[in-house]
Amino acid sequence: MTDQKELLVFENIYKHYPGVTALKGVSFALHKGEIAALLGENGAGKSTLVKILCGVIPYGDYEGEIYKDGIPLRSAGTRDAVKKGIAMIPQEISIQPDLTIAENIMLGNWPLKGVFVDVPRMNEMARKAMEKLDLDIDVTQQARCVTSGIHQMMAIARALMSEPSVLILDEPTSALTNKETEALLKKLADLRSEGICSLYITHKLDEVFKIADRSIVFRDGSLISQYERQKMDQGRIIRDIVGEKKEREYVHECHMTGDVRLSFRNFSIEHGYVRGKHILDDVSFDLHRGEILGIAGLLGSGRSELLRAAFGAIPKLSGELWMDGRKIAADDPAKAIEHGIGLLTEERGLDGYVKTMSVGENMSLVILKKLQEGLFLNRKKEKAAIDKFFRYIRIKAPSSSTPILSLSGGNQQKVLVAKWLMNDSKVLFLDEPTRGVDVGAREEIYNLMSDLTKNGASIIIVSSELPELVKVCDRFVILSGGTVSEIVDARENPVSEADLLAKINGAGAEK
Amino acid sequence: MGEKRKTGSAAKAFTRFWNLKESSIIIMTVVFFLSVQIVNNAFLGPSNITNLLRSTSYLLITACGMTFVLISGNIDLSVCTVMGLGGILFCKFITGGMPMLFALLVTMGIAGGIGLITGYLTYTFEIPPMIMTLGMQYVAKGVINIITEGKPVYPLPEAFTDLDAVSILGIPLIAVVAVLIAAAGWIVIKRTRFGREVYAVGGNRESARLSGINVRKNFIAVYVISAMLAMFGGIAMAARVGSAQSATGSGYELNSIVACLIGGTSIEGGSGGIAGTMLGALFVMALQNGLLMLHVNVYWQQLVIGIFVVLAVIWDKYRTRLQMKKM
Numbered sequence: 162m163t164d165q166k167e168l169l170v171f172e173n174i175y176k177h178y179p180g181v182t183a184l185k186g187v188s189f190a191l192h193k194g195e196i197a198a199l200l201g202e203n204g205a206g207k208s209t210l211v212k213i214l215c216g217v218i219p220y221g222d223y224e225g226e227i228y229k230d231g232i233p234l235r236s237a238g239t240r241d242a243v244k245k246g247i248a249m250i251p252q253e254i255s256i257q258p259d260l261t262i263a264e265n266i267m268l269g270n271w272p273l274k275g276v277f278v279d280v281p282r283m284n285e286m287a288r289k290a291m292e293k294l295d296l297d298i299d300v301t302q303q304a305r306c307v308t309s310g311i312h313q314m315m316a317i318a319r320a321l322m323s324e325p326s327v328l329i330l331d332e333p334t335s336a337l338t339n340k341e342t343e344a345l346l347k348k349l350a351d352l353r354s355e356g357i358c359s360l361y362i363t364h365k366l367d368e369v370f371k372i373a374d375r376s377i378v379f380r381d382g383s384l385i386s387q388y389e390r391q392k393m394d395q396g397r398i399i400r401d402i403v404g405e406k407k408e409r410e411y412v413h414e415c416h417m418t419g420d421v422r423l424s425f426r427n428f429s430i431e432h433g434y435v436r437g438k439h440i441l442d443d444v445s446f447d448l449h450r451g452e453i454l455g456i457a458g459l460l461g462s463g464r465s466e467l468l469r470a471a472f473g474a475i476p477k478l479s480g481e482l483w484m485d486g487r488k489i490a491a492d493d494p495a496k497a498i499e500h501g502i503g504l505l506t507e508e509r510g511l512d513g514y515v516k517t518m519s520v521g522e523n524m525s526l527v528i529l530k531k532l533q534e535g536l537f538l539n540r541k542k543e544k545a546a547i548d549k550f551f552r553y554i555r556i557k558a559p560s561s562s563t564p565i566l567s568l569s570g571g572n573q574q575k576v577l578v579a580k581w582l583m584n585d586s587k588v589l590f591l592d593e594p595t596r597g598v599d600v601g602a603r604e605e606i607y608n609l610m611s612d613l614t615k616n617g618a619s620i621i622i623v624s625s626e627l628p629e630l631v632k633v634c635d636r637f638v639i640l641s642g643g644t645v646s647e648i649v650d651a652r653e654n655p656v657s658e659a660d661l662l663a664k665i666n667g668a669g670a671e672k
Numbered sequence: 673m674g675e676k677r678k679t680g681s682a683a684k685a686f687t688r689f690w691n692l693k694e695s696s697i698i699i700m701t702v703v704f705f706l707s708v709q710i711v712n713n714a715f716l717g718p719s720n721i722t723n724l725l726r727s728t729s730y731l732l733i734t735a736c737g738m739t740f741v742l743i744s745g746n747i748d749l750s751v752c753t754v755m756g757l758g759g760i761l762f763c764k765f766i767t768g769g770m771p772m773l774f775a776l777l778v779t780m781g782i783a784g785g786i787g788l789i790t791g792y793l794t795y796t797f798e799i800p801p802m803i804m805t806l807g808m809q810y811v812a813k814g815v816i817n818i819i820t821e822g823k824p825v826y827p828l829p830e831a832f833t834d835l836d837a838v839s840i841l842g843i844p845l846i847a848v849v850a851v852l853i854a855a856a857g858w859i860v861i862k863r864t865r866f867g868r869e870v871y872a873v874g875g876n877r878e879s880a881r882l883s884g885i886n887v888r889k890n891f892i893a894v895y896v897i898s899a900m901l902a903m904f905g906g907i908a909m910a911a912r913v914g915s916a917q918s919a920t921g922s923g924y925e926l927n928s929i930v931a932c933l934i935g936g937t938s939i940e941g942g943s944g945g946i947a948g949t950m951l952g953a954l955f956v957m958a959l960q961n962g963l964l965m966l967h968v969n970v971y972w973q974q975l976v977i978g979i980f981v982v983l984a985v986i987w988d989k990y991r992t993r994l995q996m997k998k999m
Contacts, residue, residue, distance in 0.1 A: 522868070
């Protein structure tokens, strides 16, 4: 390692949040013209590090020092960081679909002629920027007319406008097709020759092996390992990412029986924002009585979409749902609920709770029909039903008339679980049930799941947290490349996190 | 000991009052009534009170419909011309010899049709409610012009116009009807499944849908209620005026929204209620009436009402924020 090649040096970076230390003294260096892959589980500290680097967390809010070309960086904010040559392409790229490609690329830097935008010059600059990425494209068309692969390229072109020396990419391929991914990876390799250093955050190991010069693994706020390209080894990297896990409180008991409760047959679903792409193709599997089935796959593998389509929350291209040997409708949430299916959505603030309502009103939302007697709601019956579950689930709130917004994330989630329990749901779809939920409430939710399956209910769980899946599931459906690549039975031979991660990635690499 | 408990319960009562969604409007109304009364004691005199009740009634009827619409997260700008159209249609029917009750039913049926179209199109094509109902406002206005060619429907049968003079225990019939409508509205929104669903749809449409609630049905229902009440208000207005005018109802869409907002119904949907709307309607009309009694230039009225709308909303936000902080 020659000193002159060191572009960025992180020295003993600490970041404390109330109650948590997100980074525990991280030190490493990035070099000119290299692609470094940043790996780790959710909450390992990757995003905190990136936030510090690109100025979202300004100098003074963290401890330690970052040197760029030997000079302390000390960014005061994101704009300052951009000025100092650090460009970031966020995971959710913000493209304004109604603006033209040129307007999007140049957003914030529109060249002016007097008080007006100099459109010809803007278009010319944008065209040159895209040309640099080997894209010959009409930059005057609306951004909504092109694929998300082009959107990703636009985001890169925009980032390159500031002529950065460091480019940060946060899971850039999650919305891309395989072909688009190939193109993007090739571009990154080209940028290497211009001396630009790319910091590449991803969960897809196959991409790491394709392009990264170095892998950097984070776990629990510390840097665990760095391997040069020739020393990279999938098994070792996975072990570093997962680490040694301590025993946890919840002990899984299997209540799965041989009876098929719900059968997914030939589900095909269109991709939400990539036109013409199917996020899932011909997916079939069975869910048994008393089973907890985990759906494992990478971000964007169609995990959530599968549950949402079966529930009728989003449309599907084809697919049949069979319950207890009978075909049931799968295109309307109301019908799914009638059949005893419940969906706990991924983002409870978005389409989970009703924020203007109380805890109790949120709980009784799906059983209003049952509470109706004559013209009116039987409010006594409603209160009794709410109180029963309010106590059973141990929701921490002064009373069931407390506004739901004043509860903690974990308790909000418990309210939403209670909502489906009140309907005596036979099948529960849980989409990231413990996201933003504290550890205590997590264990309670796991135990609830166990109680439910003991009483004959069936659960399908989607989670990005592999430890969680490994802990609670009887079987796994591995989704990859839009299909079921494998169904893993964990009842006889327990599956480890590392196995699961390898399966998710291995399946992806074959494609 | 007894004294202590008394102050304790008084403080409790005050907190309960303070936490009421309607507290701001109650305070504003009382303060306003008292101040006007001090300057001009004819304000609370019997003739002015009757006058005030009457004018409040028409607004209360349309504002009740608007309350449903706003709580569901929608807005109805077509109230004004639909109201005018209701009066015109009904009067055309009865001058044409149709029995009054039958004419009322037919008019309500047409109102239902208008609400159905508005609700269906708004939901199905995801048209912003403001645009959809603005379009409907123009359509209704157009129909009025086509039917009347700008001429009022006149004269009307006395059996109809006489209804306006009926009073029960000294209270004008229209005020009694308006209060009955409001009471029914209150019961529907607070005590029925439909009412609860309207709150859910307004609070979070997607959550409501994923909880098995038929959002389209709710959209249609609130617009049907709004159109029916608007047309009914137009009919009552025709009885009062003695003719059906093409301009009847103008301004009622905004006044209804103002009455709801002052009464604590949120423009963002999901919260509010009929009780607040009753007070809001009373306040809006009392303000107009009271300013006249104070000999304030007519031209200043709207400015003052505008200020009160903003104040009411600020108060509501401030109070909610205080409550959230406490929790």
